[in-house]
Amino acid sequence: xxxxxxxxxxxxxxxxxxxxxxxxxxxxxxxxxxxxxxxxxxxxxxxxxxxxxxxxxxxxxxxxxxxxxxxxxxxxxxxxxxxxx
Amino acid sequence: xxxxxxxxxxxxxxxxxxxxxxxxxxxxxxxxxxxxxxxxxxxxxxxxxxxxxxxxxxxxxxxxxxxxxxxxxxxxxxxxxxxxxxxxxxxxxxxxxxxxxxxxxxxxxxxxxxxxxxxxxxxxxxxxxxxxxxxxxxxxxxxxxxxxxxxxxxxxxxxxxxxxxxxxxxxxxxxxxxxxxxxxxxxxxxxxxxxxxxxxxxxxxxxxxxxxxxxxxxxxxxxxxxxxxxxxxxxxxxxxxxxxxxxxxxxxxxxxxxxxxxxxxxxxxxxxxxxxxxxxxxxxxxxxxxxxxxxxxxxxxxxxxxxxxxxxxxxxxxxxxxxxxxxxxxxxxxxxxxxxxxxxxxxxxxxxxxxxxxxxxxxxxxxxxxxxxxxxxxxxxxxxxxxxxxxxxx
Numbered sequence: 001x002x003x004x005x006x007x008x009x010x011x012x013x014x015x016x017x018x019x020x021x022x023x024x025x026x027x028x029x030x031x032x033x034x035x036x037x038x039x040x041x042x043x044x045x046x047x048x049x050x051x052x053x054x055x056x057x058x059x060x061x062x063x064x065x066x067x068x069x070x071x072x073x074x075x076x077x078x079x080x081x082x083x084x085x
Numbered sequence: 086x087x088x089x090x091x092x093x094x095x096x097x098x099x100x101x102x103x104x105x106x107x108x109x110x111x112x113x114x115x116x117x118x119x120x121x122x123x124x125x126x127x128x129x130x131x132x133x134x135x136x137x138x139x140x141x142x143x144x145x146x147x148x149x150x151x152x153x154x155x156x157x158x159x160x161x162x163x164x165x166x167x168x169x170x171x172x173x174x175x176x177x178x179x180x181x182x183x184x185x186x187x188x189x190x191x192x193x194x195x196x197x198x199x200x201x202x203x204x205x206x207x208x209x210x211x212x213x214x215x216x217x218x219x220x221x222x223x224x225x226x227x228x229x230x231x232x233x234x235x236x237x238x239x240x241x242x243x244x245x246x247x248x249x250x251x252x253x254x255x256x257x258x259x260x261x262x263x264x265x266x267x268x269x270x271x272x273x274x275x276x277x278x279x280x281x282x283x284x285x286x287x288x289x290x291x292x293x294x295x296x297x298x299x300x301x302x303x304x305x306x307x308x309x310x311x312x313x314x315x316x317x318x319x320x321x322x323x324x325x326x327x328x329x330x331x332x333x334x335x336x337x338x339x340x341x342x343x344x345x346x347x348x349x350x351x352x353x354x355x356x357x358x359x360x361x362x363x364x365x366x367x368x369x370x371x372x373x374x375x376x377x378x379x380x381x382x383x384x385x386x387x388x389x390x391x392x393x394x395x396x397x398x399x400x401x402x403x404x405x406x407x408x409x410x411x412x413x414x415x416x417x418x419x420x421x422x423x424x425x426x427x428x429x430x431x432x433x434x435x436x437x438x439x440x441x442x443x444x445x446x447x448x449x450x451x452x453x454x455x456x457x458x459x460x461x462x463x464x465x466x467x468x469x470x471x472x473x474x475x476x477x478x479x
Contacts, residue, residue: 039442039443039448040443041219041442041443041445041446041447041448042448044219044238045219045447047238048219048238048239048240048246051250052246052249055249055253056253057237057250057253057254058237059235059236059237060229060236060237060238061235061236
């Protein structure tokens with residue numbers, strides 16, 4: 001995994017733990033809605049948290065095709081490359 | 086497999102809510118007695134959930150204007166203003182709206198929803214950015230979805246969070262349209278408008294203020310929160326609705342920028358729909374004059390607001406906003422308690438709104454009350470006594 005990819009996975013993990021402290025181990029193949037149980041408002045809150053942890057901007061249009069955490073991480077990879085921590 | 090399979094969750098949620106008598110969603114209102122009273126389930130109730138802030142829906146002068154237009158101009162315009170003709174009264178209302186703000190241009194839309202959809206989708210194009218407050222109304226999110234711009238969301242009522250997002254855009258921030266609301270209708274809270282304007286100016290961005298729930302309520306002439314804060318010159322676009330304080334249906338966008346006129350050629354929700362009926366336009370023109378000259382209505386509304394907020398605070402209820410306003414949102418611990426409160430109030434003769442996730446911010450279960458200038462002191466007292474009855478029963 002690249003450094004950027006590690007940073008993205010860490011940010012997702014930390015943001016999700018903050019949103020759902022009871023979540024325990026995180027499966028990145030889990031679906032945001034049906035498995036993790038996030039509704040659309042919670043997904044938006046999660047994305048805002050990740051944005052600030054990585055200091056990047058994530059257009060909400062990017063989320064249209066995202067179903068799992070790994071897919072979310074994949075969408076963020078090109079955005080986060082080269083940005084400061 | 087069916088096209089309807091995807092609605093199974095919604096169907097189940099509706100069935101669960103419908104098990105307990107009168108439905109809390111799309112509640113049938115059998116009849117209207119006055120701006121503040123109606124018949125639900127065969128019983129007379131106080132209407133405390135209809136957004137009728139100034140009580141103008143049954144104003145005799147508004148009705149007379151609408152009736153005259155109905156008789157002279159007919160039931161509808163039967164088409165789009167761009168394709169099928171633009172009535173004089175529609176243009177006159179736009180001039181009156183522009184004059185109210187002292188601005189260059191105003192456009193009338195067929196609904197408030199379409200006013201946001203049309204303004205936002207047309208103003209922000211492919212190379213532009215939309216910066217939305219996370220608690221924005223669905224019409225704002227849908228306008229963003231219809232726009233070709235990239236949409237970024239900032240934390241609710243957090244100018245510093247907006248500042249960070251605009252900073253990341255660098256020079257592109259000058260092509261960013263920030264959208265905030267004058268009053269958020271779920272929690273009844275207001276934005277820190279002066280701080281948002283400061284951030285907008287720092288980045289040379291643009292600011293659209295949706296005054297749907299604040300128009301008529303705030304400011305000496307009822308223009309909304311920007312007037313209340315003497316901040317009108319910091320706003321680029323105000324979007325509003327005719328369906329709350331003005332008591333009709335329709336919406337508008339008004340701006341100091343004369344180029345707003347170009348949206349008539351670009352905003353699809355303006356172009357490809359029928360314009361409001363003549364009766365609606367005539368009624369709205371009379372209602373607008375009453376709002377601008379309606380300090381006595383605002384005085385009555387604010388008396389009711391302070392009376393109810395004070396009583397709910399005394400009873401220890403947790404409210405969505407510490408600052409009193411025309412919406413009082415009571416935060417309840419769970420779905421069942423919220424539903425029980427809604428039903429208990431209805432049984433006591435008070436109609437309110439039940440608001441549940443995911444339609445609410447932060448997964449909150451809310452009981453929402455909208456106050457009106459038309460509520461009498463006795464009716465506010467009935468609302469308070471109904472809550473006291475629930476507290477005793479708990």
